[in-house]
Amino acid sequence: MNQELKQQVVDANMALVSSGLVTLTWGNVSGIDRASGLVAIKPSGVDYAELTVDHLVVVNLAGDVVDGDLRPSSDTKTHLELYRNFSEIGAVVHTHSPCATAFSQAGVGLPCLGTTHADHFFGEVPVARALTPEEVVGDYEHATGVSIVERLRELELNPLEMPAILLKHHAPFTWGKTPQYALDNSIALEMCAKMALMTWQLNPDARRIPSHILNKHHERKHGAAAYYGQGK
Amino acid sequence: MNQELKQQVVDANMALVSSGLVTLTWGNVSGIDRASGLVAIKPSGVDYAELTVDHLVVVNLAGDVVDGDLRPSSDTKTHLELYRNFSEIGAVVHTHSPCATAFSQAGVGLPCLGTTHADHFFGEVPVARALTPEEVVGDYEHATGVSIVERLRELELNPLEMPAILLKHHAPFTWGKTPQYALDNSIALEMCAKMALMTWQLNPDARRIPSHILNKHHERKHGAAAYYGQGK
Amino acid sequence: MNQELKQQVVDANMALVSSGLVTLTWGNVSGIDRASGLVAIKPSGVDYAELTVDHLVVVNLAGDVVDGDLRPSSDTKTHLELYRNFSEIGAVVHTHSPCATAFSQAGVGLPCLGTTHADHFFGEVPVARALTPEEVVGDYEHATGVSIVERLRELELNPLEMPAILLKHHAPFTWGKTPQYALDNSIALEMCAKMALMTWQLNPDARRIPSHILNKHHERKHGAAAYYGQGK
Amino acid sequence: MNQELKQQVVDANMALVSSGLVTLTWGNVSGIDRASGLVAIKPSGVDYAELTVDHLVVVNLAGDVVDGDLRPSSDTKTHLELYRNFSEIGAVVHTHSPCATAFSQAGVGLPCLGTTHADHFFGEVPVARALTPEEVVGDYEHATGVSIVERLRELELNPLEMPAILLKHHAPFTWGKTPQYALDNSIALEMCAKMALMTWQLNPDARRIPSHILNKHHERKHGAAAYYGQGK
Numbered sequence: 001m002n003q004e005l006k007q008q009v010v011d012a013n014m015a016l017v018s019s020g021l022v023t024l025t026w027g028n029v030s031g032i033d034r035a036s037g038l039v040a041i042k043p044s045g046v047d048y049a050e051l052t053v054d055h056l057v058v059v060n061l062a063g064d065v066v067d068g069d070l071r072p073s074s075d076t077k078t079h080l081e082l083y084r085n086f087s088e089i090g091a092v093v094h095t096h097s098p099c100a101t102a103f104s105q106a107g108v109g110l111p112c113l114g115t116t117h118a119d120h121f122f123g124e125v126p127v128a129r130a131l132t133p134e135e136v137v138g139d140y141e142h143a144t145g146v147s148i149v150e151r152l153r154e155l156e157l158n159p160l161e162m163p164a165i166l167l168k169h170h171a172p173f174t175w176g177k178t179p180q181y182a183l184d185n186s187i188a189l190e191m192c193a194k195m196a197l198m199t200w201q202l203n204p205d206a207r208r209i210p211s212h213i214l215n216k217h218h219e220r221k222h223g224a225a226a227y228y229g230q231g232k
Numbered sequence: 233m234n235q236e237l238k239q240q241v242v243d244a245n246m247a248l249v250s251s252g253l254v255t256l257t258w259g260n261v262s263g264i265d266r267a268s269g270l271v272a273i274k275p276s277g278v279d280y281a282e283l284t285v286d287h288l289v290v291v292n293l294a295g296d297v298v299d300g301d302l303r304p305s306s307d308t309k310t311h312l313e314l315y316r317n318f319s320e321i322g323a324v325v326h327t328h329s330p331c332a333t334a335f336s337q338a339g340v341g342l343p344c345l346g347t348t349h350a351d352h353f354f355g356e357v358p359v360a361r362a363l364t365p366e367e368v369v370g371d372y373e374h375a376t377g378v379s380i381v382e383r384l385r386e387l388e389l390n391p392l393e394m395p396a397i398l399l400k401h402h403a404p405f406t407w408g409k410t411p412q413y414a415l416d417n418s419i420a421l422e423m424c425a426k427m428a429l430m431t432w433q434l435n436p437d438a439r440r441i442p443s444h445i446l447n448k449h450h451e452r453k454h455g456a457a458a459y460y461g462q463g464k
Numbered sequence: 465m466n467q468e469l470k471q472q473v474v475d476a477n478m479a480l481v482s483s484g485l486v487t488l489t490w491g492n493v494s495g496i497d498r499a500s501g502l503v504a505i506k507p508s509g510v511d512y513a514e515l516t517v518d519h520l521v522v523v524n525l526a527g528d529v530v531d532g533d534l535r536p537s538s539d540t541k542t543h544l545e546l547y548r549n550f551s552e553i554g555a556v557v558h559t560h561s562p563c564a565t566a567f568s569q570a571g572v573g574l575p576c577l578g579t580t581h582a583d584h585f586f587g588e589v590p591v592a593r594a595l596t597p598e599e600v601v602g603d604y605e606h607a608t609g610v611s612i613v614e615r616l617r618e619l620e621l622n623p624l625e626m627p628a629i630l631l632k633h634h635a636p637f638t639w640g641k642t643p644q645y646a647l648d649n650s651i652a653l654e655m656c657a658k659m660a661l662m663t664w665q666l667n668p669d670a671r672r673i674p675s676h677i678l679n680k681h682h683e684r685k686h687g688a689a690a691y692y693g694q695g696k
Numbered sequence: 697m698n699q700e701l702k703q704q705v706v707d708a709n710m711a712l713v714s715s716g717l718v719t720l721t722w723g724n725v726s727g728i729d730r731a732s733g734l735v736a737i738k739p740s741g742v743d744y745a746e747l748t749v750d751h752l753v754v755v756n757l758a759g760d761v762v763d764g765d766l767r768p769s770s771d772t773k774t775h776l777e778l779y780r781n782f783s784e785i786g787a788v789v790h791t792h793s794p795c796a797t798a799f800s801q802a803g804v805g806l807p808c809l810g811t812t813h814a815d816h817f818f819g820e821v822p823v824a825r826a827l828t829p830e831e832v833v834g835d836y837e838h839a840t841g842v843s844i845v846e847r848l849r850e851l852e853l854n855p856l857e858m859p860a861i862l863l864k865h866h867a868p869f870t871w872g873k874t875p876q877y878a879l880d881n882s883i884a885l886e887m888c889a890k891m892a893l894m895t896w897q898l899n900p901d902a903r904r905i906p907s908h909i910l911n912k913h914h915e916r917k918h919g920a921a922a923y924y925g926q927g928k
Binding site (some may be wrong): 488507508509535562563565566567568570572594595597 | 809810811880884887892896897902905906908923
Binding site (some may be wrong): 023024026043044045046070071074096098099101102103104105106107108130131133136137140169170171197200201 | 345346347348416419420423426427428430431432433434435438441442444445448452459460461462
């Protein structure tokens with residue numbers, strides 16, 4: 001297992017706190033080493049302040065613990081389902097950040113109301129359906145992952161262009177190429193949700209921005225001829 | 233009196249500030265040593281930053297001060313009524329945290345709108361009735377405790393499954409097995425109240441989550457086969 | 465001029481920042497030494513972080529600068545009008561704290577919606593009328609003070625029982641026996657305004673609490689038989 | 697290029713973070729040395745915490761990089777258009793601060809609802825029109841600057857009296873004589889937008905303040921006989 005990646009996973013877990021995204025222990029970050037097929041994830045219910053690389057739990061894509069003394073996050077099976085289906089992604093973040101969670105609880109998708117959103121999410125962040133009683137009683141966290149994959153496929157969305165989902169009655173997941181990108185997407189999602197709430201207070205009819213602006217902001221940051229940032 | 237418990241009570245009082253739950257001196261934490269039947273509680277109107285174990289006031293369940301030079305919290309009789317009636321609990325927290333207090337002032341119960349809530353409160357956090365003029369002029373803080381106990385019994389709620397109440401015209405109380413659990417419940421209550429306000433802005437019709445999801449989240453964290461956390 | 469009071473005025477000005485009440489330089493605290501009839505006030509437009517006792521400007525009740533090298537706060541004449549008319553008070557605080565300022569801008573009085581409010585303000589915090597073009601062009605800051613005094617007298621309010629006002633189109637003033645009490649009233653006003661906004665979102669019909677609860681909380685904290693705090 | 701100005705630009709960029717105006721790297725500050733006609737601007741996508749004078753990119757008014765190893769902010773052409781047309785200004789700030797961005801996304805101008813606003817902005821902060829598909833596909837950031845200049849000229853506004861604009865579907869820009877003034881205007885704009893949202897929740901009919909109050913506050917701070925601050 002890549003040691004640098006494990007440190008990035010620890011750093012991103014701790015940044016959940018410094019960025020104001022988590023309360024108590026309501027959040028977790030994992031990262032996958034695609035070479036070995038191993039995933040490092042936060043242990044369940046452990047304080048972020050105490051977290052070190054040694055606390056991380058390493059599991060394979062089948063969910064077997066291959067390293068670590070603690071129990072992995074209770075959401076581990078959701079992370080694994082995303083890694084198995086979205087081969088482009090390298091990290092997954094789950095939080096209960098308040099504004100994005102409000103959209104999840106309300107069952108309302110987060111449309112692209114401005115360029116802040118367009119810079120991170122290529123269109124409306126969708127809501128995944130509520131799980132059935134059978135799914136909940138059965139393999140709940142696995143079924144959660146299945147519902148995310150199902151929703152992105154229904155909408156024909158590329159996971160790197162739409163690196164976020166809102167789980168009905170629950171909270172958001174985001175992902176990205178690295179723990180830092182996945183974390184940035186959680187930060188951006190929370191801020192876009194916060195701004196959408198205020199935008200609708202001012203103008204209940206505000207809907208998605210014109211597609212030429214959405215396309216432009218997506219392309220200038222993520223396209224082949226991107227010119228945002230230092231080209232790293 | 234258990235000295236470790238006294239330190240936990242001091243720590244939880246100070247955490248009221250670091251967690252953003254209190255303004256000025258609007259909040260207090262107590263803990264009970266069931267072996268001796270003694271309760272350690274914050275002194276009234278003392279700054280949290282200055283608080284040490286020596287400042288705590290120790291009272292028995294009848295309300296007599298048995299140790300400490302300061303006057304106990306003005307809310308002491310409310311805490312004692314909860315300890316006398318809810319033998320399962322070991323600590324009580326009172327705050328005027330803004331979002332939960334808004335629900336109290338509005339007289340609106342806080343329904344379970346998502347899994348964040350389900351992880352801490354098994355259903356709607358109820359509102360206790362306003363006190364009568366006779367109760368207020370009489371033994372006000374005692375009557376406050378009576379109204380809390382009365383409401384949980386009316387609703388046939390187990391105090392460890394519903395470790396919170398909203399006092400009409402006033403503010404919330406929470407409780408738990410230890411000062412840390414009682415504090416966590418105050419933190420969770422405030423965040424659930426904040427998220428409910430935003431959820432209803434987005435969807436005024438959002439009501440409680442399906443019971444199979446409520447049951448699942450309660451069981452995975454608090455049930456006999458709980459698998460959240462490290463089994464501590 | 466009382467040196468201890470000057471330090472209290474500096475401390476309270478700096479606490480405006482740490483308590484989150486001011487942005488940029490939008491706020492000021494003064495204190496009066498009733499023995500000498502001298503008022504120490506923040507200089508205009510000076511950063512709080514740099515403020516020391518030597519920066520304070522000392523003026524007499526007629527508004528003449530008797531000590532200090534800087535220009536006093538542009539709001540000085542408002543403070544002086546309050547000191548001349550409310551002989552019970554020892555300090556005045558002015559902020560543009562956002563929630564209380566929203567009530568000022570909306571021209572909506574802040575009713576007592578709960579015990580948090582009742583502990584500090586004995587009834588609805590009133591709105592002072594907008595000033596006329598003649599008053600604004602003339603001695604604007606003096607006229608502001610006149611409008612505050614006028615409003616409290618119209619409503620027959622005791623300045624220590626109602627230590628706050630909302631200026632129409634402007635922002636709040638608070639006062640108290642000492643700089644600390646006046647500051648606490650600004651902190652309490654902002655929080656009560658914040659909670660009122662959320663209370664009305666939940667229940668637009670929420671109006672003032674029953675008078676027996678208002679009276680009880682006022683008496684237990686401020687009455688002859690008060691039992692909140694340590695009797696200091 | 698003026699070295700003191702470069703340090704001011706660095707300081708103002710870092711103050712974007714400490715003042716809570718930016719999330720991730722969503723903001724930038726530039727300053728112009730009118731003697732040399734050179735502009736120092738933040739490099740694109742670089743963390744504020746790491747920023748030093750040596751990272752700044754220096755460009756001339758035609759947009760050619762004359763000093764610096766990094767790529768300039770992707771918004772550079774917008775800044776330059778403002779410097780070319782508003783000869784009175786010395787610095788430009790762009791943020792996606794949440795409340796001001798909500799006004800931009802909603803396409804709602806920010807009217808002067810109180811003296812806080814009047815102290816900084818002489819009337820309603822206007823919204824610049826959305827760009828056309830041709831402008832967006834073409835020279836997008838240049839066209840953004842053109843739309844700002846166009847809107848101020850349409851409304852016959854003096855850039856130092858109205859040092860802010862809301863870009864439709866995007867976010868605000870502010871400016872001023874120095875980086876510090878331009879930054880203060882971004883801070884003031886965000887707070888005025890926050891207070892306007894709450895003012896309208898309380899009173900949906902609240903509209904601009906009487907012109908005699910607007911004029912008074914503008915004059916006492918910015919007029920020939922200004923008496924706010926220390927006359928610096």
